[in-house]
Amino acid sequence: MxxxxxxxxxxxxxxxxxxxxxxxxxxxxxxxxxxxxxxxxxxxxxxxxxxxxxxxxxxxxPPIKAKEISETEIERAGSKVLITVTDEKTIPQFLEKLWAKFGRQNVIQPQRNLIEVISDDLKAAEDSIGDIIVDDxxxxxxxxxxxxxxxxxxxxxxxxxxxxxxxxxxxxxxxxxxxxxxxxxxxxxxxxxxxxxxxxxxx
CATH class of the missing domain: 3.30.1710 (top7, de novo designed protein)
Incomplete structure (x- = not known):
């Protein structure tokens, strides 16, 4: 010890x-x-x-914010915000926070490290995601x-x-x-x- x-x-x-x-x-x-x-x-x-x-x-x-453990970009087609998560162990908490903010129906996880968020205002959604507190x-x-x-x-x-x-x-x-x-x-x-x-x- x-x-x-x-x-x-x-x-x-x-x-x-x-x-x-x-x-x-x-x-x-x-x-x-x-x-x-x-x-x-x-x-x-x-x-x-x-x-x-x-x-x-x-x-x-200190609390862990989304921007510390992920990268975001708006899909080229302009219909979703794509989130690439770089710290796998935070994914369950991250999903819960995204569901609470955007609604479960608007959050899709097509791959383990990739999360998609559907929103009417993609730029505002992308800007707000980085400040989400994923874990305390x-x-x-x-x-x-x-x-x-x-x-x-x-x-x-x-x-x-x-x-x-x-x-x-x-x-x-x-x-x-x-x-x-x-x-x-x-x-x-x-x-x-x-x-x-x-x-x-x-x-």
Whole structure:
């Protein structure tokens, strides 16, 4: 596993810290977050039924626009906009966005990498296609980070809070009613990671 910039696990039970450090490394590797996560801090307080996590991602994940993964041109006969998709894995999402914008009946896929769009105003259609947001990596990443955090959470900690904003993620879980002070504490953990003055042992 590629070393993280900072990897800290804190617990009021020292034996648990090492165990959770191993669990976290396995989960990060299994979910292919090795290159995505830069810094992570986990805090476990069994006496409070509390599990907290703060993460800083290595890089920002801007939305992917159609013009980044495709090329468009108006068919010579002037009846369709032809879209050549250069990134195959985005095709399902791209089709859904085109169906929503132009109607399923006006979107044809004669070949795997070729999509045709029928429109009354072909120039306007071609101009608008490039700015369609095909995929929002941060949205799917939020779901995957939450899945990772849930896997690491002690059994029975079903009251959860998580937030991802601008590559910064916090997660709080407990058996008890969620407390605002716990969320605030997780945000302080995140602030600690953002700064250089981070206490504890890093792996």
């Amino acid at each position: 590629e070393p993280l910039e900072i990897f800290i696990v804190e617990s009021t039970e020292p034996s648990e810290a090492k165990a959770y450090e191993s669990i976290m490394k396995d989960i990060i590797s299994e979910l292919a977050f090795v290159r995505t996560i830069g810094r992570i801090k986990v805090r476990i307080r069994p006496e409070d039924s509390l599990f907290m996590m703060a993460i800083i991602l290595r890089r920002g994940l 990596p941060e949205k799917s990443l939020r779901e995957r980070l939450a899945d990772m955090a849930i896997r690491a959470t002690p059994e029975g900690f079903r009251i959860r809070y998580h937030s991802l904003d601008n590559g910064r993620f916090i997660f709080v879980a407990s058996e008890d009613t969620m407390q605002q002070e716990w969320i605030d504490e997780a945000r302080v953990m995140l602030d600690d990671l953002i700064g250089d003055d981070v206490n504890g042992s890093s792996a």
